[in-house]
Amino acid sequence: MRIVIDLNKCLGYAQCVPLAPEVLKLSGEEAVMYDPNPDDTQRLRVLRAVASCPVQAILLDYRDDPGKTTKP
Amino acid sequence: MITRSLDAFKANGQIVIVGASLAGLRGAEALRDEGFGGRLTIIGDEPHAPYDRPPLSKQVLEGWVKADRTKLPHRREIDADWRLGVAATGLDRTKKLVRLGDGTEVPFDRLLITTGVRARQWPNPAEAGLEGVFTVRTCDDAARLQAALAARPRRVLIIGAGYIGSEMASVCRKLGLDVTVAERAAAPLAGALGNVIGAIAAEMQRDAGVDLRTGVSVSALEGDSRGHVCRAHLSDGTRLDVDLVLASLGSIRNVEWLDGARLAAGYWGLGCDAGCRVFDVHGVVTDDIFVAGDVARSPHVLFGYQFLSMEHWDNAVLGAAVAAHNMVCEELDRRAHLLVPTNWSGQFGVNIKSVGVPSFGDEIAFTQGAVTERRFAAAYGRNGRIVGAVTFNQGKWLQHYEALIMRSSPFPPPPAGFDVPADARSVPADFPPRGVGAPDVILTGHDPNERQAELVQPPR
Amino acid sequence: MTPEQAFAEAMKFENRPNPYPFFDELRKTPVARTAHGIYVVTGYKEIIALAHDPRVSSDLRNGSLLAMIRGGDSSGAPSDADSGMAEMLDKYGGDTMMILSDPPDHSRMRRQAMRHFGPPHCPDLIPSMEEYSVRIVNDLLDKLKGKHRFDVVDDYAYPLPVAVICKILGVPVEDEKQFHVWIAEFLGGMDLGPEAATEEGKRRQAKGRESRTELTKYLIGLIERAEKKGGEGMIAQLVHDTGPDGRMSSSEILQNCILLLVAGHDSTVNLLAHCVLTLLRNPGSIDKLRKRPELIPRAIEEVLRLESSVQFFPSRSALSDIEIAGTTIPSGAPIFLMYTAGNRDPAQFPDPNTFSLERDAKESLGWGAGVHTCFGGPLARLEVNVGLETFLRRVRNPRLVVDPPPYRPSQIFRGPLHCEIEIDGIEDRGAS
Ligand SMILES: Cc1cc2nc3c(=O)[nH]c(=O)nc-3n(C[C@H](O)[C@H](O)[C@H](O)COP(=O)(O)OP(=O)(O)OC[C@H]3O[C@@H](n4cnc5c(N)ncnc54)[C@H](O)[C@@H]3O)c2cc1C
Ligand code: HEM
Ligand code: SF4
Numbered sequence: 001m002r003i004v005i006d007l008n009k010c011l012g013y014a015q016c017v018p019l020a021p022e023v024l025k026l027s028g029e030e031a032v033m034y035d036p037n038p039d040d041t042q043r044l045r046v047l048r049a050v051a052s053c054p055v056q057a058i059l060l061d062y063r064d065d066p067g068k069t070t071k072p
Numbered sequence: 073m074i075t076r077s078l079d080a081f082k083a084n085g086q087i088v089i090v091g092a093s094l095a096g097l098r099g100a101e102a103l104r105d106e107g108f109g110g111r112l113t114i115i116g117d118e119p120h121a122p123y124d125r126p127p128l129s130k131q132v133l134e135g136w137v138k139a140d141r142t143k144l145p146h147r148r149e150i151d152a153d154w155r156l157g158v159a160a161t162g163l164d165r166t167k168k169l170v171r172l173g174d175g176t177e178v179p180f181d182r183l184l185i186t187t188g189v190r191a192r193q194w195p196n197p198a199e200a201g202l203e204g205v206f207t208v209r210t211c212d213d214a215a216r217l218q219a220a221l222a223a224r225p226r227r228v229l230i231i232g233a234g235y236i237g238s239e240m241a242s243v244c245r246k247l248g249l250d251v252t253v254a255e256r257a258a259a260p261l262a263g264a265l266g267n268v269i270g271a272i273a274a275e276m277q278r279d280a281g282v283d284l285r286t287g288v289s290v291s292a293l294e295g296d297s298r299g300h301v302c303r304a305h306l307s308d309g310t311r312l313d314v315d316l317v318l319a320s321l322g323s324i325r326n327v328e329w330l331d332g333a334r335l336a337a338g339y340w341g342l343g344c345d346a347g348c349r350v351f352d353v354h355g356v357v358t359d360d361i362f363v364a365g366d367v368a369r370s371p372h373v374l375f376g377y378q379f380l381s382m383e384h385w386d387n388a389v390l391g392a393a394v395a396a397h398n399m400v401c402e403e404l405d406r407r408a409h410l411l412v413p414t415n416w417s418g419q420f421g422v423n424i425k426s427v428g429v430p431s432f433g434d435e436i437a438f439t440q441g442a443v444t445e446r447r448f449a450a451a452y453g454r455n456g457r458i459v460g461a462v463t464f465n466q467g468k469w470l471q472h473y474e475a476l477i478m479r480s481s482p483f484p485p486p487p488a489g490f491d492v493p494a495d496a497r498s499v500p501a502d503f504p505p506r507g508v509g510a511p512d513v514i515l516t517g518h519d520p521n522e523r524q525a526e527l528v529q530p531p532r
Numbered sequence: 533m534t535p536e537q538a539f540a541e542a543m544k545f546e547n548r549p550n551p552y553p554f555f556d557e558l559r560k561t562p563v564a565r566t567a568h569g570i571y572v573v574t575g576y577k578e579i580i581a582l583a584h585d586p587r588v589s590s591d592l593r594n595g596s597l598l599a600m601i602r603g604g605d606s607s608g609a610p611s612d613a614d615s616g617m618a619e620m621l622d623k624y625g626g627d628t629m630m631i632l633s634d635p636p637d638h639s640r641m642r643r644q645a646m647r648h649f650g651p652p653h654c655p656d657l658i659p660s661m662e663e664y665s666v667r668i669v670n671d672l673l674d675k676l677k678g679k680h681r682f683d684v685v686d687d688y689a690y691p692l693p694v695a696v697i698c699k700i701l702g703v704p705v706e707d708e709k710q711f712h713v714w715i716a717e718f719l720g721g722m723d724l725g726p727e728a729a730t731e732e733g734k735r736r737q738a739k740g741r742e743s744r745t746e747l748t749k750y751l752i753g754l755i756e757r758a759e760k761k762g763g764e765g766m767i768a769q770l771v772h773d774t775g776p777d778g779r780m781s782s783s784e785i786l787q788n789c790i791l792l793l794v795a796g797h798d799s800t801v802n803l804l805a806h807c808v809l810t811l812l813r814n815p816g817s818i819d820k821l822r823k824r825p826e827l828i829p830r831a832i833e834e835v836l837r838l839e840s841s842v843q844f845f846p847s848r849s850a851l852s853d854i855e856i857a858g859t860t861i862p863s864g865a866p867i868f869l870m871y872t873a874g875n876r877d878p879a880q881f882p883d884p885n886t887f888s889l890e891r892d893a894k895e896s897l898g899w900g901a902g903v904h905t906c907f908g909g910p911l912a913r914l915e916v917n918v919g920l921e922t923f924l925r926r927v928r929n930p931r932l933v934v935d936p937p938p939y940r941p942s943q944i945f946r947g948p949l950h951c952e953i954e955i956d957g958i959e960d961r962g963a964s
Binding site for chain 1: 141401416425
């Protein structure tokens with residue numbers, strides 16, 4: 001999978017971090033660090049983290065994004 | 073363009089993007105979003121698919137993420153002809169084609185330039201060629217540097233304490249490596265944030281155990297018999313035994329391939345209007361050439377219409393979107409790239425974020441929090457208006473300042489209702505004098521009607 | 533309808549199942565002055581701006597809300613409406629909880645509590661609750677085997693978050709029977725609507741005050757026990773904290789533990805129940821999520837956007853005159869940031885009343901915004917994800933019995949009191 005976090009938008013409240021702890025980490029109080037190309041085994045967790053971000057700062061590759069492929 | 077209708081161009085035109093990184097990728101996606109259905113060619117000299125650079129100086133060097141695992145997510149399908157691993161070497165504006173290093177040529181109706189910048193190498197080529205001397209801009213650089221750090225050098229020397237140099241110093245300390253930072257200015261981050269904030273950054277480095285030396289420069293590097301760097305000579309006469317050197321000396325714009333194309337390309341980048349349309353050498357706007365990302369330089373309404381180069385991630389993303397839009401729209405629908413720039417940097421456990429252009433300001437006032445705890449916000453002002461702000465571990469307040477900057481609100485801003493710093497007076501922000509690049513254009517001809525601009529090749 | 537009338541209607545108990553037409557009415561004036569000089573904010577943009585404005589306080593002691601309410605404003609409506617809140621401050625004096633404080637105290641308390649709850653100091657606690665949650669919901673469904681009807685609230689949504697927050701805090705889950713009633717009555721007594729002035733309303737407020745006292749006494753007991761004996765869980769960790777910020781004062785520990793116990797389950801119940809309710813109201817969505825469970829996380833956020841568990845939190849006030857949306861909020865005025873209304877602002881969410889899994893705009897206000905953004909969001913999401921996944925996998929052919937279901941009285945914490953469904957049965961646990 002591929003993700004990128006827009007760290008300008010990110011407010012560092014770590015709503016996402018505990019939902020995918022292998023992929024997202026907090027470095028200090030509010031700096032998020034992440035694995036940009038996580039393993040597919042992390043898929044469900046990454047999707048939870050992506051959905052959780054209140055400012056939608058986590059961009060998911062369209063091929064990984066269920067919302068991009070669900071149109072009826 | 074006038075002769076062809078926009079619809080025909082959108083359906084069958086040819087667009088070439090030179091530079092296959094963040095701005096190039098987002099530009100390509102935006103072109104498709106905007107309904108461009110013609111032929112799209114993306115040329116990149118790196119052999120890699122577009123990847124993200126900010127992690128390179130952070131999670132990659134720490135050894136958590138592999139250097140080849142920062143590939144950028146795609147927002148959508150692009151359907152482009154990717155020409156990776158081959159550089160553009162020339163631009164022919166008359167024939168409207170791009171020449172490539174492999175001898176081929178790619179014609180275009182419209183061109184988007186996103187060639188970014190590269191790391192400035194250590195100026196002495198023999199010393200720069202020593203084993204153990206690094207710069208970091210590409211994932212290959214980061215992979216080599218990470219391997220060298222993992223081999224646990226006894227002492228690392230970082231030359232230059234801008235954002236990337238400072239982040240690197242932080243990583244070295246996290247890895248438990250001894251590290252010296254040599255910075256010519258009075259403090260780290262002084263160029264971006266001024267000496268008042270720089271002094272705080274300096275304290276952070278020293279508290280973390282960095283051997284920070286300011287006001288000195290490195291005059292020479294010395295190699296051992298195997299050609300590996302072993303010693304550095306500083307301008308204050310000290311010598312330092314080191315076995316890894318990272319030169320973090322800023323960047324050079326990738327504009328050489330435009331030599332001869334008579335565009336406004338030079339030391340500070342490729343000039344364009346606020347709609348990303350490139351200027352020619354006279355400052356006249358071109359119709360079919362656009363630019364975005366680190367290599368671009370454009371006037372900004374909020375900052376006295378000064379030409380700004382913004383080497384930040386969001387400038388690449390948002391600039392590419394504006395450029396792409398303007399490449400395929402009617403004149404009346406053009407948009408301006410009116411970004412209020414933002415930047416982030418994680419170092420020594422502190423999240424440093426800025427908004428606006430701090431270096432455009434000359435005064436600074438602490439507005440929230442406590443400097444002693446490295447948890448604060450500060451605003452930058454110029455002529456009584458707020459032009460920038462910085463936060464240390466207080467990022468959630470930044471958008472308040474962004475809104476003030478967008479409205480050119482008075483400086484100092486209205487006081488916060490709580491957590492007001494002990495000393496909230498404004499003081500000079502104390503930026504180091506801005507280095508002036510060699511003038512790279514001259515005027516020739518006596519009669520105003522014949523006057524021509526000539527580019528002078530800057531020393532490279 | 534004046535903004536004042538629209539707000540009163542939106543707060544009325546009879547409109548709890550569907551307050552949205554009144555919020556739409558209110559949003560015509562995105563920042564509106566209503567009864568008692570309260571500024572009610574219903575525009576998305578304006579809520580975001582005020583939530584990030586350092587001149588807006590969350591400390592009730594700064595606003596005139598309490599004074600106004602306690603002063604028994606003669607204009608009718610809520611005379612003693614906010615007694616629950618008044619109690620919080622009056623009786624236990626001294627310090628307050630993070631949700632009712634401003635930086636730097638707020639940020640310090642949040643760090644002190646986060647130290648024992650989440651990253652960077654405690655990154656494993658929340659993830660470790662996943663397995664526990666899976667076990668709880670599976671046990672709950674096992675108990676419902678053979679039944680053809682159950683209450684999603686009492687039988688499913690409520691027991692999960694209560695068990696989890698008890699484990700995290702170190703509160704004996706056996707005591708739930710007691711504090712369940714206290715919390716329900718305490719929240720029920722916090723009435724900001726027109727019914728507060730009725731006989732029934734007054735009775736509920738009195739009951740709420742008593743229950744709050746009981747709850748406080750109960751928590752003081754737990755804190756004192758932790759002081760003497762130590763033990764597992766956050767209460768003990770807060771009491772014996774040796775972190776870089778030191779230990780909270782005793783009244784801060786008490787107040788924040790009350791907050792964590794109540795906020796730590798109440799809104800989660802509402803969200804999980806609203807998830808089931810919303811899916812059942814939108815034919816086809818259950819099948820879609822069963823086939824594509826990777827859509828569940830975004831479905832949950834979309835439900836929260838539509839049905840905010842926390843409609844607003846009535847703590848804010850202006851610390852100086854603030855100009856916004858053509859209005860000046862005067863210094864001292866109470867401000868209600870109506871997350872629930874911002875979440876259906878058509879300027880931010882096109883077609884705002886529709887439940888959509890394909891929505892691009894997802895930046896909802898359901899977890900608040902600014903420095904008070906929900907502390908427990910990641911835990912709540914984990915629980916609701918587990919709860920909903922398991923429900924969808926194991927509950928066969930669920931159907932709503934009554935729509936709308938009966939709602940709980942609170943205007944702040946909005947959710948169904950019960951949500952009866954009929955089912956064809958419960959599947960076995962399966963591999964997981
Ligand atoms: C280590 C590091 C850390 C960073 N950290 C941050 C940060 O924390 N925050 C932040 O905001 N920004 C950060 N940045 C900056 C950010 O990465 C850049 O702003 C962004 O990469 C700019 O994208 P771009 O596409 O304009 O240019 P680039 O990413 O530089 O891409 C230009 C591409 O064009 C190629 N190219 C050049 N010339 C030619 C040619 N003639 N023909 C073909 N291809 C060519 C280059 O090889 C390159 O691949 C960091 C950068 C680095 C290197
Ligand atoms: C679906 C479930 C939940 C929802 C919708 C929710 C919503 C909210 C909202 C909107 C706020 C902001 C209040 C304000 O504006 O002042 C908030 C704050 C808070 N929430 Fe939650 N919450 C949920 C679950 C939880 C859980 C599980 C916990 C605890 C473990 C929790 C603890 C808190 C705390 C402590 C605050 C105050 C934060 C502060 O002041 O900094 N919440 N919540
Ligand atoms: S949830 Fe979003 S804003 Fe918060 S830390 Fe994660 S990416 Fe940043």
